[in-house]
Amino acid sequence: MLVLTRKSDEALRIGNDIKITIVEIKGNQVRLGIEAPAHIAIYREEIYEKVKAENRLSANISLEVFRKIKEIYDKR
Amino acid sequence: MISFHTSRFGTLEVEEDKVINFPYGLVGFANLKRYILMDHRNTPIKWLQAIDHPDVAFLVVEPKTILAEYPIRIDSATRHSLQIEDDDDIAVLLIIRVEEDKIIPNIHGPLVINSRLKIGAQLVLYAENN
Numbered sequence: 400m401l402v403l404t405r406k407s408d409e410a411l412r413i414g415n416d417i418k419i420t421i422v423e424i425k426g427n428q429v430r431l432g433i434e435a436p437a438h439i440a441i442y443r444e445e446i447y448e449k450v451k452a453e454n455r456l457s458a459n460i461s462l463e464v465f466r467k468i469k470e471i472y473d474k475r
Numbered sequence: 476m477i478s479f480h481t482s483r484f485g486t487l488e489v490e491e492d493k494v495i496n497f498p499y500g501l502v503g504f505a506n507l508k509r510y511i512l513m514d515h516r517n518t519p520i521k522w523l524q525a526i527d528h529p530d531v532a533f534l535v536v537e538p539k540t541i542l543a544e545y546p547i548r549i550d551s552a553t554r555h556s557l558q559i560e561d562d563d564d565i566a567v568l569l570i571i572r573v574e575e576d577k578i579i580p581n582i583h584g585p586l587v588i589n590s591r592l593k594i595g596a597q598l599v600l601y602a603e604n605n
Contacts, residue, residue, distance in 0.1 A: 407533050425522050437552040440499070442599040446477035451503035457572040457581065458504070462541050468534060468573045469518050472541075 482529040483522075487511070493527065496589060497595045498556070502584060506578075507531055510595070520571070523586070535568040541580050549587055553596055556587040564591040 405411065410420040415438065420432040433441055460468070478488045495510045509526040512535070519540040525531035538545035547567055559565060566588040569592070570581040588595040 437555050440552065440599070443601055446583055446601055447502065447599050450581065450597070452580075453572070453581040453584060454501055454503045454533075454570065454597075457533050457570045460532070460534055460572060463532060464573060465520070465522075467576075468571065468578060469515075469520055470519060471573065471576060471578055472520060472536075 477526070479526050480529050481524055481532065484513075484524070487524070492593070495523075495593045495595050497597070499596060501533075501586075501597045502599060504531065509591060521568075523568070523570075533570045534572070535570055535586065536580070538567055538569050538580070540587070541569065541571065541578065545582070545585075547585060547587075547598075547600070549598075553587060553598060556585065557594050557596055558592055559589050561591075564589050566590045573577075 403411075405421050407421050407424050410418055412418055416436050418434040420434075422430040422432045424430075426447060476488050477491055477494070478486060479487050489511050495513055497508050497511060499530060500506060500508050504525070507525040507527050510523050511526060513522040513524060515521065519536050521535050523533045523535045538547075545567075549565065553559075568586040568588065569582065570584065570586065571578050571580050573579065583600050585596050585600065586595055586597050
């Protein structure tokens with residue numbers, strides 16, 4: 400991993416079309432400004448990992464479990 | 476017609492225009508970009524079966540069938556990448572699973588599909604309280 404030091408109001412460029420600006424540093428929080436093309440998705444890591452973990456748990460449901468889920472669903 | 480093998484449903488044959496393309500895949504499944512949506516009689520639960528992996532299939536439902544409300548704002552980047560011109564073309568689906576007899580919808584990762592063009596994406600939503 401490339402690690403570099405930036406101050407408030409300084410920025411980084413990733414390639415030609417992504418710019419990340421350090422907007423504010425306060426205590427243990429950093430506010431970042433991100434400029435990127437519209438097709439670049441930007442996620443908070445912990446939410447991304449949560450969705451990924453959920454997807455993995457959900458990708459191989461058996462027909463047996465499906466029938467169980469269907470039963471629970473129908474009872475609601 | 477395309478024909479592909481699945482571990483749950485055997486070999487399936489579907490019309491080409493039924494294929495839903497997820498250009499970026501689903502989160503953690505970036506390489507699987509083609510899916511079909513399989514409806515069932517007597518239940519709102521559908522299977523979203525990957526065409527290019529026999530084992531990968533998700534159970535999905537429309538949010539209204541499981542949640543009292545599910546407000547979702549579809550950002551302009553998503554609208555752009557899914558080529559959404561008319562909001563009526565937008566279909567939102569939630570992946571569900573079960574844990575101790577409780578159905579758990581993946582509320583942070585809704586699937587948004589342009590049902591006219593059959594292009595989809597999984598969003599990753601940030602929720603302040605979760």
